[in-house]
Amino acid sequence: ERWREAGGRPPEGADEETALTAMLAAAYPADTATPPDATALAVLEETAEFLGAGFADLINLFQPERILVGGWAGLQLGTRFLETVEGYAREYALKYPAARVGIGLGTLGPDAVTVGAAILPLADFFARGGRRAEPETEAVEEQPAWATTVRERTAQ
Incomplete structure (x- = not known):
């Protein structure tokens, strides 16, 4: 959507995955004679x-050992894009935690989140x-006398 807003031309009616593929193809054309799409490059x-x-926020707050990018979008963007992301993360993060984190692509494929949830x-x-989990029993809360009286009076 951002590519379209910036003046790019994703295929009409394309889903997110197809639009991302088109933007990457425009930014990094396979044919070396075709110039790259400046709008797609700027959006990327x-x-x-x-x-x-x-990522810098995550690094500063949690100081992880590793950040893995996955899913269909992360895997499609690949290592070329990840190098730029990692550069910005290290630039914006605090020096000490940034030096101790590894950033890479996940290897579990595009369904890693689904598998993890399963x-x-x-x-x-x-x-x-x-x-098996013990069945939860609902605690019967004893009502005060005034609540019973109010309930009886309103029912009449």
């Missing part, structure tokens, strides 16, 4: 800076030693 550069600034119930099951 802007996106890399925003993503790098977001594992959560299994992790919970194993955390309970392979036992």
Whole structure:
């Protein structure tokens, strides 16, 4: 959408994945005789800076050892784009935590988030030693006498 707003020409009616593919093809044409689309390059550069600034916030707050970019968009953008993002992240982050974080592409494929979410119930099951969860019983809260009186009077 940002590419369209900046004057780019994604295919009409294209979904996000197809539009991203078109923008990458415009920015980095396979044919060396075709000039790169300056608008697509500018949008990718802007996106890399925003993503790098977001990573810098994560680095400063949580000081992770590693940040992995995945999903269909991250894998499609690839290492070329990731180098620019990493440069901005290191530029905007505090020097000490930035020197200790690795930023790379995930290797679990485009469905990594879905697979990770599917594992959560299994992790919970194993955390309970392979036992079923105890059914939750609803606590019956005893009502004060005045509430019963009000309920009886309003029912009449």
